[in-house]
Amino acid sequence: MKVLFVVPYPVGQAASQRYRVEQWLPLLQEQGSLYKLAPFWSQSTWPVLYKPGHIGKKALGLLAGFWRRLLLLARLPRYDYIFVHREATPVGPPWFEWVAAKVLRKKIIFDFDDAIWLPDSNRGSGWRKKLKWRHKTAQICRWSYKVSCGNDYLRNYALKYNAAAVLLPTVLDTDQVCINRKEQQTAEVAIGWIGSHSTLPYLQLLEPVLQRLERKYSFKLYIIADRPPQLQLQSVIFKQWRRGTETEDLLEFHIGLMPLPDTDWARGKCAFKALQYMALGIPAVVAGVGANLGAVADGRTGYICQTEQEWYERLEELILEPGKRAGMGAAGQEWVKARYSLQAHRHTFLSLFS
Template identity: 25%
Template sequence: MADLDVFGWQADESGCGYYRIQLPMQGLAELGHTVHHGLRMPQSVRDNPNTVIVGQRVCNPGPSTMWQTLAAHGRKLIYEIDDDLWNIDASSPAAHSFFARPEIRANLQRNIEVAAAVTVTTEPLADIVRQWNPNVHIVPNAVPDWLIDHQPQQRDDGTLTIGWGGSATHNMDFDQVGDQLRQFLKRNQDTELHVIGNDYASWMRVPRQQARFTPWVPSVDEFLRTIDYHVGIAPLRPHVFNQSKSALKAIEAGALGIPIVASAVRPYEDYVQDGLTGYLVRRDHEWGASLRALAADPDMRIEMGMSGRTQARQHTISRRAPLWEKAILG
């Protein structure tokens, strides 16, 4: 197999850029390919006809013009997208208004159409994208291999830490769980909620003495090392946008040996093994019941965490890199 020369064109430096460009490039490098990535495309990449370009949700006017020009010159372009950008909820106003703009939607469609292939995270997202390009490769999200062996620095003073980390785009999801979490924390004073990235603890009016907030950290690797929960939570509203999301939060928690309590919505229904690696919540009262069960039984938390770690071993970047390689070669 010929070595590839691949440039990953990131849309951002947040989790999306890490999980869908930086980490895949690392995986391809481990397979012996030449890779580089960045927010800006160097002239050397534009001038080299042998470099394959993986472009992350290219849709702004300037980058779209460049993408179309490269396609017209016969360059091999792989379009990468990991969210249903056509169905963003209004509770994320900035993203909703941006991706609702007609010119942005037109750019998304045109840029997908001229790509040699498209990579996505899930089958529901593939179904959406196939209307513009039939050559869609489902490459699920993966975690770095080192995470499987990392031991989170959990509290050992008798306080149970429930945790979540992410961006400020989950208002509709925390609407699903806010009341139940407040009630659980109120009734269990030896518990705390640790949120990383966006302060949903304050947003949900969690008692200050039972809330801990860590602002965004400089890198995803550092974010993963900041996770110190005994139990992870993954609320998700049954919304059309969320049907195309992946189970990444459950994979991260499992890789760290942390059981997860997650909404029984498609991404988690397809991944979480209910009662084995965590709990799936179908009715509101099950949030409290699941958290109480895990709080009361440290041995069960350890056992579920071990099962979650075994499952997550199948979802590391070394396991996923061949899928990226196939998508780019195909």
Template identity: 45%
Template structure:
């Protein structure tokens, strides 16, 4: 009987917290278990550090959290990495500093690194709360980790094209949802009020600035709600605005309050690297999506078939106004959108590609 494969996941965040890690790594773990793969996860960050890291203040607690993470990574490299065949690194082994851990894993221990990322993480993009990190982040390290890896996994074509400059074994696996066990409902569009919604982390909420004027106009002209689901409350005010703190336990239930989902972006290289996960979540639940025609958004949305792409504020306004008034249009777009997500952006559709990374 062949020996079971052994995979160590070096991940940045505590479990069940960060969307990229949850839907690119954690969601596939039951499939690895079914395949008889032995695996272990080692987050860099603990829960206490996660709670303060993206908030203003608490500098000593942040520093201590990072120090603890480095101590853990030293233990990983010395004692745990040697026990495994494949080392799966999501985004980076350490959040700051040069790729020392990745170098040791690849060059000294001679382990096969599977390197996965879903953002253009070679481009500086730190938050205002952590701008001091900008000079110690070592964004240049991404290309070296790509070079040293056995395989590189990108969440879209743009990311894969970057990786292919440094590694010939590049695999595209989109950020996925579980359309059988989690995102498995279809939005009922015949509701008393229409809700226009947005979900995402606080770091991407800035993109709503692109359409704040539009949403304000919409709420003045139509009796609708604006729903924000995030880990931090929005700083802007707008008529009929509702905020729901993100919680994993109620994630799908909260999303299903939306009739229309929006995803504005800016036209820049960082946004080109985004993997369209907001759209994937909306559409998986039959919520028609309206988005900026940036990057992978143009591949996820088929214009007029399962959603709309808008360039100008007037296009945003006209599209949202149309969907507010046409319940059948929302229902048709939602049904077609859900079918596309099941076929291309579900773990069921991508399980084989993920398992094959370890061959």
């Protein structure tokens, strides 16, 4: 079997692609399959892609990406499956997918882990959002052999256009990331959050809660991201996200946060932050939105919060009770191993190619 992975980002750079595509590649090798990854964005464009300015470099990167996609069409006949993660091109209609499915009659496996048919209010201006051509998601679903969806909300959308929509959560290789973690009982409590610039605004939802806690307790608030947060808090310690130190930095946390607004876009999120925390033995305190409701066992592996007062009370409880943190952390590791691990979903992934 030969598989072409049509992906947006350079290899090893974006969490979505690393966990939805790249971490599965050794499993394909075990099965004797051959594969190739074809990113849209180049390594040279990636460092400036989400930074202000650099318009010329971004424009050249966009044109180069389209040129690579045109050249790629000639190589499609040699592959048995075309696996498209999110989209083949970041703007415009789905011409690449149409040629692959309708002209070359290739089996497309379409994978997505966000509500990509909806505009993201955190990103871009009006004209940029129009260029995204969000309605192409439905078209690609129709043309696909199978659709791989990161949670039930996304799958229910895909099922409207394709009966072969499969639930494949974003999972972790627990053989690699689950660590026997011993919390330092005397250490100052560290609350933490990890994410990208696109989800940083969600932290502002917790700003009043964290300000209240700061007035009463001493703690550190670690923020791991690609840019500093804009928060009126005294306890913030910003750490630049780096792949090589991601696990080490997360292990500083005693409590992990995942706030979300109750919107259609947020309901498409796959609770991955919460899974990362729990896999490392860190209790996850999350908003009661979307996939979070199923990913966290409320009161066992963390807490699901609906109101500001609930956020305050749950965080206060975990700040004060190290024994509860340790118990929830251990339960969270077992929970992730059983339900959200690479090992638990290997059959689901391989079934996409049958």
